[in-house]
Amino acid sequence: MINHNIPENLLEIRDLSIDFNTDEGIVRAVDNLNLSIRPGEVMGLVGESGSGKSVTAKSIMRLAPGNAIIQSPSRMTLNYHDQAVNILKLRGRDLRLVRGDAVSMIFQEPMASFAPAIRISDQIIQTMQIHLGYDKDQARRAGIELFERVGIVAPEKRFDQYVFELSGGMRQRAMIAMALSTKPKLLIADEPTTALDVTIQAQVLDLMLELREQLGMAMLFITHDLGVVSKIADNVTVMQRGKVVEAGSAEQVLFQPQHRYTQRLLDALPHLDNLPEAPVHTPAPLLSIENLSISYPVSGKGRKAEQFTAVNNISLDLPEGQIIGLVGESGSGKTSLGKAMLGAAPISSGTVEYHRTKKKVKFGAEKAIKRKRLARTAQLVFQDPYSSLNPRMTVRDIIAEPLEAMKLTKSRAETDARVIEVARRCHIEVEHLRRFPHAFSGGQRQRISIARALVCRPKFIVADESVAALDVSIQAEILTLLKELKEELGLTILFISHDLSVIANLCDWVCVMKQGELVEQGTVRQIFLDPQQAYTQKLISSIPLLESKEKCPSGSPELLHIAERPMPAVSFVSI
Numbered sequence: 001m002i003n004h005n006i007p008e009n010l011l012e013i014r015d016l017s018i019d020f021n022t023d024e025g026i027v028r029a030v031d032n033l034n035l036s037i038r039p040g041e042v043m044g045l046v047g048e049s050g051s052g053k054s055v056t057a058k059s060i061m062r063l064a065p066g067n068a069i070i071q072s073p074s075r076m077t078l079n080y081h082d083q084a085v086n087i088l089k090l091r092g093r094d095l096r097l098v099r100g101d102a103v104s105m106i107f108q109e110p111m112a113s114f115a116p117a118i119r120i121s122d123q124i125i126q127t128m129q130i131h132l133g134y135d136k137d138q139a140r141r142a143g144i145e146l147f148e149r150v151g152i153v154a155p156e157k158r159f160d161q162y163v164f165e166l167s168g169g170m171r172q173r174a175m176i177a178m179a180l181s182t183k184p185k186l187l188i189a190d191e192p193t194t195a196l197d198v199t200i201q202a203q204v205l206d207l208m209l210e211l212r213e214q215l216g217m218a219m220l221f222i223t224h225d226l227g228v229v230s231k232i233a234d235n236v237t238v239m240q241r242g243k244v245v246e247a248g249s250a251e252q253v254l255f256q257p258q259h260r261y262t263q264r265l266l267d268a269l270p271h272l273d274n275l276p277e278a279p280v281h282t283p284a285p286l287l288s289i290e291n292l293s294i295s296y297p298v299s300g301k302g303r304k305a306e307q308f309t310a311v312n313n314i315s316l317d318l319p320e321g322q323i324i325g326l327v328g329e330s331g332s333g334k335t336s337l338g339k340a341m342l343g344a345a346p347i348s349s350g351t352v353e354y355h356r357t358k359k360k361v362k363f364g365a366e367k368a369i370k371r372k373r374l375a376r377t378a379q380l381v382f383q384d385p386y387s388s389l390n391p392r393m394t395v396r397d398i399i400a401e402p403l404e405a406m407k408l409t410k411s412r413a414e415t416d417a418r419v420i421e422v423a424r425r426c427h428i429e430v431e432h433l434r435r436f437p438h439a440f441s442g443g444q445r446q447r448i449s450i451a452r453a454l455v456c457r458p459k460f461i462v463a464d465e466s467v468a469a470l471d472v473s474i475q476a477e478i479l480t481l482l483k484e485l486k487e488e489l490g491l492t493i494l495f496i497s498h499d500l501s502v503i504a505n506l507c508d509w510v511c512v513m514k515q516g517e518l519v520e521q522g523t524v525r526q527i528f529l530d531p532q533q534a535y536t537q538k539l540i541s542s543i544p545l546l547e548s549k550e551k552c553p554s555g556s557p558e559l560l561h562i563a564e565r566p567m568p569a570v571s572f573v574s575i
Contacts, residue, residue, distance in 0.1 A: 010186055010218050011037045011060070011078055017071040018055055018064065018242075022439065024431075029055045029068070031242040037186065040212060042219045044233030044250060046226065046265065048473055049443025052242040053222045054108060057188045060087060060220070061105050062095060078102060080185065101131045104184035106192040109386045110175035114163040121159045124178050131182040146177040149207055151200040153331065169196050169330025169498070176204055183215050190222045194468050197329040197498035198542040205232055224443075224472055226269055227501070227544035230254050238262050254546065268476040269546060272504050275525050285317035285355060286460060286492045287341060292316075292350035292364075294336045310336040312516040313350070318460075320356060321490040323482065325503035325524075327539065328513035334496045335383065337513070338462040341494065342378050343369040354378075356459065375406055379453040381466040383496075385445035389437040395448055396433035399423065402456045418455055426451040427477060443470045450478065457489065464496045479506050500543050504528050512536050 018030040030052040037043045045053050058064050060076060076087040080102045090098060107113040115123060121143065128139035140159075147155035150173040163171055176192055187208070193201040209232065211217050221232055229236060229250065236253040238246040238261065246259040257263045294311040311333045318324050318341075326334050339345035341352055343363060351364035357377055363369035379402075382388035389398055399419045402408075409415040420430055426447045437445055446466065453461055463482070467475045479502065485491045497503055503510060503524075510527040512520040512535070520533045531537045 008038060009036045009077075009079060010039045010041075011035075011076070011220075013056075013060075014073075014075045014077075016056065016059070016074045016076070018052075018059060018074075019069040019071060020065070021067045021069060023435075026069075029242050030059075033239075033242075033244055035237055035244070035247075037218050037220060039185070039218055040216045041235065042209075042212065042221055042233045044229040044236040045220060045222045045239065046224065046229060046236060047239035048265075049224070049441045049470060050241075051239040053239055054190055054441065056239075057105065057190050057220060057222055060186075060188060061099055061103060062087065062090065063105075078186075100127060100182045100184070102184060103186045103188065104179045104182055105188040106176050106179040106190060108190045108194070109384070110171040111163060111384060112386055113175055114171070114178075116163055119160055119162055120166075120174055120178075124159075124181055127178060128181050143177070143181060146181055147174070150174075150177050150180075151203050152177075167331050167335065169200065172196055173200065173204070173330075180207075180211060183211070184217060185215075186218045186220065188220045188222070191224070192221070193223070193225070193228060198500060198539055198544065199329060201228070201498075201544065202542045208232070224470065224475070225544065226254060226266060226472060227546045230546050231544055238265070265472055266546070268473040269501075272501060272528065272543070272545065275504055275528055277525065283319040283321050286320035287318040288353045288355065289314060289316045289318075289337075289341070290351050290353070292337070292340060292352065293348045294333070294340055294345055295348045296346075309348075309516050311340065314518045315350075316511065316518065316521075318492060318494060319509065320492050321486060322508040323486055323493045323495055323506055325507035325510040326494055326496045326513065327498065327500060327503055327510065329539075330498070331515075332513040333516040334513055335464055338464055338494055338496050339380070341460075342380055342462055343374055344380065354460075372406075375402065376408075376456055377458055378460040378462070379456065379458040381450050381453045381461060381463045383465040383468070385449045386437075388449055389445060391437055394434055394436055395423075395428065395440075398437070398448060399433075399452050399455050402452060406456060408456055419451075422451045422455045425481060426454070427474065443474055446470055447474070447478070454485070459490070460492045460494075462494045462496065465498070466495075467502060468497070468499065475502070482506065500528075500539060501545070512539070 013033060013035040016030055016033040020027045020029050033056060047053055055064060059070065070088060074088065078085045078087050078098065087098065114120060121140065124143040125136060125139040128134045128142060134142065144155050144159050147159055152158050152170060152173050158166065158170065166174060179187060193204055196204060208219065212219065223229060233250045235248065236250050237244055238253065238259065240261045246253055246257065246262045253262060257266060292311055292314045293309065295307040295309045298306050298308045314337065326338065328334050336345050340347055347365045349365050351362055354361040354377065361373065396419055399422060400415050403415050403418060409418060419433065423430060423433060428447055428451060450466060467478050470478060482493060486493065495507055507524055510522060510524055511518055514535050520527065520531065520536050527536060528540060531540060
């Protein structure tokens with residue numbers, strides 16, 4: 001049944017200005033923002049890291065940090081249960097009813113969003129019991145079904161695990177399932193597919209659009225991936241430095257942009273129409289892997305422990321001075337393989353050998369290695385910039401730590417000079433070196449992680465999803481930086497990513513993994529233009545490229561066939 005009484009706008013934001021009280025004084029994060037979302041509409045919110053996207057989203061949920069100041073005459077109105085609710089005035093029980101029931105959010109970092117000491121199943125079941133009135137068995141069945149729909153393998157088993165037992169991509173899928181579990185009227189999705197491989201990303205986007213049609217669910221979809229925006233958004237709002245610089249239909253903003261900033265974002269997108277040629281000569285290997293296997297215990301103790309094989313009998317040479325792309329779906333073993341190359345993951349069998357070092361370095365299951373021996377030669381850029389940065393250290397101290405630990409500089413002045421040099425190369429403002437990690441967005445934190453890995457001038461870097469959290473323009477700059485470092489320093493990089501368009505534009509060689517095995521490898525042109533394996537073909541066909549298509553008008557009747565569910569009685573405070 002079509003509800004003809006639905007108000008024109010589900011959410012209206014008017015004159016929103018948000019300041020942050022920092023050690024350097026008051027900083028304006030959002031400046032006089034106006035935004036409206038209609039029932040059933042997908043609004044894409046794009047812009048560079050630090051432009052105010054996430055701050056805006058969190059303010060809708062009333063989750064802005066404690067040092068945030070929402071300035072008058074800011075107003076947020078949610079038209080819910082035939083009432084115009086001023087979100088900024090909600091308190092206590094009224095606010096809890098809006099969160100989850102009316103508005104739900106997929107957070108950018110799932111590891112920080114789940115309670116680490118409580119099973120995922122308990123958290124999702126409790127959420128569904130509170131907001132949907134389900135009993136425990138009903139909530140469990142619905143939760144497992146959602147896990148299956150977002151592409152989680154063995155959903156019944158994964159449902160009862162803790163968040164730290166899942167890979168980065170699996171955590172993000174679990175976060176999406178939890179946010180969708182309450183069937184909200186407005187879903188705020190803050191970089192919801194950043195950690196997902198292309199096939200699961202396509203599956204999750206289809207699920208979101210399906211629920212949009214079934215429930216009349218509106219979405220505020222925050223992302224730096226303009227290819228994804230072109231596939232899912234009805235309208236697009238572009239932010240720069242806290243201000244809206246362009247807004248309109250997705251077709252108009254993405255294909256007829258008026259503002260120079262929007263044009264710059266589009267120009268920075270990776271393309272698949274100019275793939276690099278293969279190197280003329282194949283360099284000697286810097287690193288050789290022979291018959292490498294990695295297994296982890298998942299249950300039981302001792303000999304009876306059940307083992308999960310993350311990497312299965314892989315042999316591989318990494319040529320010196322090359323960028324090698326490692327791709328595959330979440331859980332395929334990419335991160336485990338990368339960590340094993342650095343002596344940071346347990347090896348069940350096989351060996352890892354470095355050839356271009358002063359002293360021979362070879363290690364395996366029987367012969368462990370002290371991580372410090374490899375530190376000057378090999379470094380890791382972690383996938384998660386939130387948990388990998390010490391929250392009690394300043395950015396300067398975080399970047400300087402490898403230099404001081406390995407005694408690579410002789411004085412504080414020399415250390416500071418090296419820190420400033422690498423900070424500038426990674427586009428970190430020098431004045432930001434005095435701040436702590438919590439003061440930065442996800443993309444800015446990832447730049448700090450990259451700077452820390454580069455500061456000791458290693459020969460080999462494992463970059464694990466190192467640009468996944470970056471917007472397209474900064475991503476392009478970091479990729480250009482990595483290419484420059486490869487040429488200038490002969491740097492060898494293992495670039496782990498689910499973003500195949502980035503792999504195509506950056507790498508010299510590509511390796512494809514599936515369920516712990518190496519299924520295909522070759523030059524960029526071989527893999528992308530003539531893939532031999534059906535799995536590789538599936539990955540490439542799922543790449544979200546910027547494309548024009550006719551979209552259903554926002555809020556049109558065909559989007560509003562709402563499968564109504566029983567709603568709790570709600571009474572809000574007067575506004």
